[in-house]
Amino acid sequence: MFGGIPVKEVDQLVEYWEAFPKLKDAIFEKTSDEYLSVKCDDIRTAIKSHVSLENYKRVFSNAFSDFYENLKNDLIEEILDVSPEHEKEKLSEDIFARIENVKIADKYKAYQILSDNWDVISTDLEMIQTEGFEVINQVDPNMIQKKKEANDDEVPEVQDGWKGHILPFELVQREILTEDFNEIHAIEKRLMEITSSYAEIIDSLDAEERDSSVLNDTNDAFVVKEVRSFVAEALSDVESDEINALKKYLELSKKKEKLDYINNCDVVKWHLIEQGADGTYKKGSARNRIMELQRSYEFPEDTFEYKIMTVLSLMEEEKQAKKDLKQKSEDLHIKTKETIENLDEDKSLYLLELKWIKPLVDSIFAIPDEIIEELISKVIHLYDKYSTTFSDIENQIENKSEILSNMFDELVGNTYDIEGLSELKKILGVE
Known part of the structure; x- marks a missing residue:
């Protein structure tokens, strides 16, 4: 690299180097008095694995070691008596005092x-203190505005669950009704995987x-009716002893003949x-059995028939x-309502702790990361900014000039045009 990264630009990150001792030396090395080069292959890994970062996180963590418990004592234990306005002021002073000695951490952030x-905490506190503790167990109708027609002027409110x-509801489902909650998310995940599978199969088609x-x-999407029709046609010639026997059974019309055959x-x-x-x-059941047996036939992998058979299975x-998702979601919704009420x-109080305190503390503890x-981001930006050298630029210019010159050679024209092109080639520096 010609020159490298100017020392003065790296030194502008002095607050980081002070917060993370010896990290600068682990990333950069001098190429001259004015320039540095990056000496590690992976900047992100080199920074994240440096010991100074763990030390920094430990200092930050120690500064807020009892912050969660203090919040719990003030907000949960004294839920009916704590003053939201006074508590916010108290917490602000506490946060400023804790973060004061942590380098580079922004107290205003x-x-x-x-x-x-x-905002969420104070609103909930005021409702609980005004309406009583039992309001925590209250469930309200979820009213939404629903248009019947696009040009409706008045949009009535209708109930959409609770x-x-x-x-x-999601907090209660995640923390208490965990099994049902995870089951629904597993179905949603599978539906996303099926959508991705459709796209992959479409991409594989010639x-x-x-x-x-x-x-x-x-x-960009399969047509259900056409997929079913194609599969039925592709499987129509698939035979086996049981398939042929069932086809003979379908030809029978009298009850006695059928019973004897069975x-x-x-x-x-x-x-x-x-x-x-x-x-x-029943004939319909017999035909379904024939289709089931035919569906068990496996076409050679990567054939069109194999892919469309796979699509049909995914559709089903x-x-x-x-x-299942619709039914389980409805069941979980009612189950959640009943759970909150009881x-x-x-x-x-535990759920309030998760709603109020955990998000706040998690966000503060994410500051070091x-x-x-x-x-x-800043180091990678510097690296990218100076990664293209003057030599690279000169080579690019030379290559482009040569390509342009070769294109000139393919042009035809009168004597004056050709002489003009020759002069332009000289300006470009191409022989």
Whole structure:
């Protein structure tokens, strides 16, 4: 690298170097009195793994070691008596005092975190102190405005489920109804995976396959009806002893013939087919069994038939997953309502602790990581800023000039035009 990164620009980050001793020497080395070069292959890893960062985080953590417990004592233990206005002022002074001796940490940023979280805390405190402790267990109708027609002037309010007066439904689901909550999120995750699988299969299709009817006009989604039709056609010639036996059964029309056939045919797994009251098997159920057997046939991998069979399986799974998701979400919603209404005092206070205190403390404890990310970003910016050397630029100019000159050689024109092009080539420095 010609020159390198100017020392004066690196020195502008002096507040970071003071906060993280010896980190500067771990990243940079001198190439001259005026320039430095980056001596590590991975700037991010080199910074994050340096011992000074752990020491810094430890200093910050020690400064706020009992902050969570103090908040819990003031806000939870004294919930009916604490003054929101007085408590905010007290906490502001406490935060400023704690952060004072932590280098580079911005006390006003910490105060902003407090201010952002305090609106929720103070509003809840005022409701609890005004309406009584039992308001924590209150659940209200969730009213929304719903238009019947696009041009409706008056939009009536209708109820869309319930919401906690104090406690958010999601918090209660995440902390108490964990199993149901995780089950729903697993279904949602699977639906996203299915969507990604559709996209991957579309990307794998060649031009001819994309022209088939299984895709919509914009070639970005499968058409359910066409996919089913293609699969039925592709499987129509798939045969087995049980499939052929079932096809013969479907040709029978009389009850006695059917019963005799059932008693004498041991190829078919009759117990897997829905049986009618008269002892025979419904045609629709028999056809479903044929389709099930045909669907078990495996086309060679990477063939068009294999891909569309996979799409159909995904569609069926997606349809069932959406049905399950709707039902489980509705069940969990009602279960959450009932849970909030029947919370005991300890559980109610614990959930308030998670709603008020944890987000506030987590945000404050994230300050050191944000500072580190800022430093990494600044160092990488310096590296990128000076990574293109004068030599690189000269080579780029020379290459472009040569390409342009070669293009000139392909042009034709009169004598004056050719002489003009020759002079331009000399200006570009190309022989």
